[in-house]
Amino acid sequence: MSDVDVDVKNLFKKIGVDEPAYQELRRESRTDQARERWPLLNSLQAEEEAAPVKQAKRSAKKSELSRLFKSLEGGKAPPKEEAEPLPREAAVGPFRKLPEAGAPNPFNRLFEPQPPPRNFWQSMFDKLKKS
Amino acid sequence: MTVIAVISMKGGVGKTTVTSNLSATLTRFGQRVLVIDLDPQNALRLHCGIPVHETGGIGRDTLQGVSWENLDFRSPGGVQVLPFGVVSDEECMVIERHLVEHPGWLGDNLANLGLDEDIVILLDTPPGPSVYLQQALSIADIVLVVLLTDAGSYAVLPATETLLKHYGAFRRGFLGSYYVLNQVDASRTLSRDVMEVVRHDLGARLMPFPIHRDEAVSESLAYQKPVLDYDRYAQASQDFEQFAKWLIQKLKDKTA
Numbered sequence: 001m002s003d004v005d006v007d008v009k010n011l012f013k014k015i016g017v018d019e020p021a022y023q024e025l026r027r028e029s030r031t032d033q034a035r036e037r038w039p040l041l042n043s044l045q046a047e048e049e050a051a052p053v054k055q056a057k058r059s060a061k062k063s064e065l066s067r068l069f070k071s072l073e074g075g076k077a078p079p080k081e082e083a084e085p086l087p088r089e090a091a092v093g094p095f096r097k098l099p100e101a102g103a104p105n106p107f108n109r110l111f112e113p114q115p116p117p118r119n120f121w122q123s124m125f126d127k128l129k130k131s
Numbered sequence: 132m133t134v135i136a137v138i139s140m141k142g143g144v145g146k147t148t149v150t151s152n153l154s155a156t157l158t159r160f161g162q163r164v165l166v167i168d169l170d171p172q173n174a175l176r177l178h179c180g181i182p183v184h185e186t187g188g189i190g191r192d193t194l195q196g197v198s199w200e201n202l203d204f205r206s207p208g209g210v211q212v213l214p215f216g217v218v219s220d221e222e223c224m225v226i227e228r229h230l231v232e233h234p235g236w237l238g239d240n241l242a243n244l245g246l247d248e249d250i251v252i253l254l255d256t257p258p259g260p261s262v263y264l265q266q267a268l269s270i271a272d273i274v275l276v277v278l279l280t281d282a283g284s285y286a287v288l289p290a291t292e293t294l295l296k297h298y299g300a301f302r303r304g305f306l307g308s309y310y311v312l313n314q315v316d317a318s319r320t321l322s323r324d325v326m327e328v329v330r331h332d333l334g335a336r337l338m339p340f341p342i343h344r345d346e347a348v349s350e351s352l353a354y355q356k357p358v359l360d361y362d363r364y365a366q367a368s369q370d371f372e373q374f375a376k377w378l379i380q381k382l383k384d385k386t387a
Contacts, residue, residue: 031331034324040282041328128196128229 132241132250133382136271140287140294142258144277145313148348150255151178152367155208155357156375157251162382165246166253168215169237169263171223175255176214179206180355188216189240193226198243208357230262237266251382260294268298273381274308275338280315280325288332306385311374312341340373 035041137150147170154166168175171190177183181204192199204212218226230236241252254267268274276291278284295308310333316322330337343366351361359368 031327034327037324038282038321041285041324044286128194128225 132246132248132252133272133385134241134252134254134267134270135273135275135378136254136256136264136267137275137277138256138264138267138291139258139277140260140291141279141284144258144279144284145342145348146258146277147174147178147255148352149275149277149311149313149342150253151175151206151210152348152351152357152359152371153374153378154179154210154253155206156359156371157378158209159359160375160379162375162379163211163247163250164253165211165213165250166255167213168255169267170255170257171215171218171226172257173215173217176204176212177355178352178357179204179210179212180208181206181212181214185214186217188214190218190222190226191216193229193236194218194222199240200244206357208360227262230266234266234269238270241270264294265298268295272304272385273306273378276308276310277313278310278329280312280322280329280341282321282325285325285329288329306381307336309336309338311338314344315341316344338374338377340370340377342367342370342374345370 035045137146137153139146147168150166154164157164166175166179167189169189173188173190176185176188185204187202187204189199189202192202199213202213204214206212233239237254246252254271256264256267274295276295278288310329312326312329315326326341345358345365345367347362347365348358348367351358354361357371358365359371362368
């Protein structure tokens with residue numbers, strides 16, 4: 001319990017109110033207000049909230065996105081139970097699905113299939129290969 | 132050596148500006164820094180005071196199949212610089228195909244330079260997924276993701292996380308990926324709100340000292356100087372000092 005919590009509880013006690021259910025909500029509330037002011041920020045959060053599989057997998061206050069952020073902290077792998085691959089539908093909100101284990105390198109997509117090379121750079125490439 | 136990749140999924144977030152000013156500030160604090168431009172736009176040289184007529188760089192050397200050791204560019208502030216060099220569109224495609232076929236291109240070329248252990252290498256990368264980004268992430272010890280405090284930057288966070296997770300985030304010795312807020316304008320509600328939300332989502336992975344929007348940054352580029360040399364007392368100069376100190380502490384933690 002923080003000093004602030006103790007101070008507030010003491011204050012309630014002094015004015016004759018027993019065991020008030022005081023909880024520090026200011027920070028969460030500020031974040032919520034920030035999201036609510038801007039439709040895009042809010043909709044990103046709302047879509048994340050709406051993912052049913054993810055809702056089942058996460059605790060009330062910890063989103064999959066937050067878990068993913070935290071799992072990358074300091075390059076440490078998450079604990080084993082959290083390291084299980086997420087269901088693709090649940091992966092990081094509405095934006096992009098995580099690659100499945102053993103999935104091909106996504107960068108390779110950029111290079112297939114190639115259009116027929118033009119003479120100039122094919123010759124440059126051949127030169128490079130020879131060197 | 133410690134390799135730091137500066138990346139972003141969006142263009143126009145000030146990645147090259149952050150890279151050049153961070154490298155100059157680290158050098159001012161006594162850190163030996165090599166900064167490498169992996170972006171074919173070849174803009175880093177302009178931020179580092181390299182003469183505009185210089186065409187050499189790692190791109191040109193790759194085309195010619197020669198080592199990078201003969202490239203000797205240094206900014207007025209003492210930062211060693213490897214520009215990308217001037218290449219045509221066709222040559223750029225040749226280089227990129229070469230990189231696809233040689234995934235160790237960047238690591239091998241750096242190894243050939245025989246750099247001392249204490250040198251910090253900053254890699255400036257093109258925005259979004261690319262073969263250059265792939266090479267950078269495969270060897271980086273630290274990744275710095277540059278974001279603006281706008282909704283567009285916030286929207287690409289999940290894609291960035293996916294990319295980081297895919298490339299090396301759990302590699303042995305990887306020190307972590309951190310987000311840097313750039314061009315923060317505390318007088319704008321949107322800027323404050325995005326900062327609040329990002330801080331909430333990222334926690335300790337958000338670099339705690341945002342870089343504020345400051346005209347001195349763009350003016351310093353026009354003078355081809357780092358902002359610290361252009362205006363020592365500008366808000367952005369103070370921000371980059373804090374940023375550099377924070378990064379140096381991360382590097383000390385590594386050696387400890």
